[in-house]
Amino acid sequence: MAKPKSNILFQILSLGNQADTPFRVAYKNYMFNLFLLMATPFAFLVMCINFYIGEYTLAFFNVAHLSIFIVGYYISYSQKHLDYRPLLLFLGALIASYTAYVYKNGNEYRFLIMIVAAVVLCEKNWQYILFVLFVSLSFVAIRLEELPLSSMSAINIIEKTVKLLFPLSFFSICLYYFKEIYFKNQYKLETAYAELTKNKEERDRILNVVAHDLRSPLSGISGISKMMLADDKVVEDNKEMFRLIEQSAESTLRLISDLMHTNINSVEQYHFNPIELNKLVHQILQILVFTAKEKNIIIEANITKQKIILKADKDKIDRVISNLVTNAIKFSKPGSIVHVSLHANNDFAEIIVKDNGIGIPEYLQGKIFDLFTTAKRKGTAGEKSYGLGLAICKKILDVHEGFIHVESKEGEGSSFIVRLPLKA
Template identity: 40%
Template structure:
């Protein structure tokens, strides 16, 4: 009897198996605790069950049982169908063919319910393989042909390489001699298309058998030996058993020692891995071999082993019943009755869950109590260290503030002198209107500088303090800023474009808000190329006003975007004409805006420009007459 490649654990269009099977298992096991999506968690468990059957059927059953239980609770039909299919594989490999047939049939019905044609094909193939194992060959052939016909319309036809391979391997006599190579080549093309190395190894066995049966045994046996070695080196033990048995059969009449060696190698793998069907098959071959050699003592030993295995199988069959297809149909009818009994068990389950949760909570509390006792001393030391660090930082901050105030104090006299000189020159009647305007601007700028210096002298950089709120017309404030800074923009042949006519009144500190707008517009001038335009716009939101300052300058690189609001930030850069930055303007601006219960943010792209947004609440007495929707902030 030929035993086929059982790649049935994979759902069609699931991921391909490859030689890195153990690595895949370890990788998924590491990922499990971090999967929070319940459906993805079920899929991961099913994949582990599918990957594990080659190395440990117990692990495969454990993962499959967990997946089936969770999928059933979540009513996840696809996950439950995959788990049922995995159970079919497990019982198939254990030798309980009736149970395998039952679970394969259940999986087929589940896939049919969710219109999963690809997995319906592979479930049909699995059923055909079980029919072949229990000797119902005509049923197996018809079922294979049904799977082939069903798979013709598949868009992703990776499963068809397995169907064609298994059918050709088990029933070559049902295929015309001229068509066998076509089936093999078609299966090989599909496996190559999807880079399924496992199926390609199995197809090599088919080619070897083809050479042997068609008059080229030397080439066929050499190919079969190489294929078996490659399969074993890849730890594909289940797949290798067919090849080892095939090699034993080929050498049985010509080289007894080699034949026995291959049979025993396969038997050792079957026993170690718990592959029940292969275990019985190889022992029977060894028994027949020694009977043919008239070695009755050794034959008697293997006959005893075979009887013992048959007794075990008979117990399994008696426990599991005879016709599990019929059992599965009845099981579906009984499911509705089971649902009714579920409600009766609900309160008991809830009570048990409460008890379990109580125990878990007590365990967690006890564990945390132990941890707290162990870490109390460490925390005390860390707290002491933190206090020392805070004291040191406080001293540094005070020194830092003292230096700032000294510098501000030293600047008062020269700036005051500038203001006085501007005032003297301004009264000169011979001055041209342009010169008078310049003197006005100079005196206004000097006055603003003096106010900033006075504030630096009187504050500890906390812009939330000393906010003197008054009614402010935003249009007038922006017009004043643009007018004052237009001369600075002309130095770089730039144009400040103000678009506002909202006539919105807000409550705020005019001088501080003027400073914010001054900082933003000066930054745009500084970091924009000569000849560019800088746009200042306003928009009304439902209960707020949005001010936008947009330029097309050098932009802010992503790597420093999270630092630009820091005081004396390290993200400082020179302007487009080498203007020196100081790293304090945006920090102060952010403090002022937040002191007005507002928000400031920006969006920027390197070499494409920057757009700053200021959102301020509107005076509650002001009636908003129109609403403009605007994108929410993407940076802060």
């Protein structure tokens, strides 16, 4: 489940950003909001101090700064007049430069964070260059004003100017090239993301068409085959053919169903409600016991009597448990036993599905939860495997903040352990 973003600082930093906000726009919002978030408390505190000690002129400039910040918050919140953000930054630098030069209050040290903000906010390169020139020259002028220039030689003045200007220039040039590289890469990422989104939507559309157009005729084929199998007038040789037709139709239907469930990692597709896990596991096993009987397999259940209540999507958890037990039946030899247990402690509920089947080679165990994995094998009765089921289970459990793990040895069976958090 998604964790609510209740942190007030994160909410301020995220002003103007939505789920569909492009990368570059989002990062500009973050940088501008970070600048506001760092500067506002400082300006407010200094304003209070200046009012307290009677420095009303300086307090007035602090009010001017706060007014600029308020306008900035409005721009971030409304996402209107975004082009004015560099202007607000310039006005703030202008006020800081004037007060630092006239009143020697140290405001020039704000220039460094302003330059960092400008590298992201200034759309045009000339805007950034102009801003950097202004704050760099202002910084040098303020620092030189504190020196006894009248008693210094021209060489010394030039030396001091270079020493002050060089670090700022080097810092600004580095940021400028960072800006160029950063936004080029961001544009590539944004383009790639848009293409991925488009491909995902196209894939979902195709899958929906497949589900709609193939499910009905395949269900009809499966239904007709079952009717012919139940007809006593059909000879045994023909029944075998109808049995094969039915198995092929059911196998294809399962594949379509698995494909339709590969896109289930979005929280919006889940409906979390309190469920009684004991009851759900019991109901699933009651249904699957008939599947197990077809292979003369016994399902042995060990379900705790302690009632286990958790908040989850019932259908999705049903799919996880059904898939694991069905797999255990598929890969177990006829006449064997599949063990299903359910227990809980204060932190989580644990479901273990254990079989004594063919097991999983160690070199494949790291691949079985991958979507469209190559680690797929036929069941003991020749059942097909498409390599989707376990990947779907992992996606479902990830959204539930759960966990799935396998312990297996080739030829000796497998144990799948599922843990689901118990939350109030």
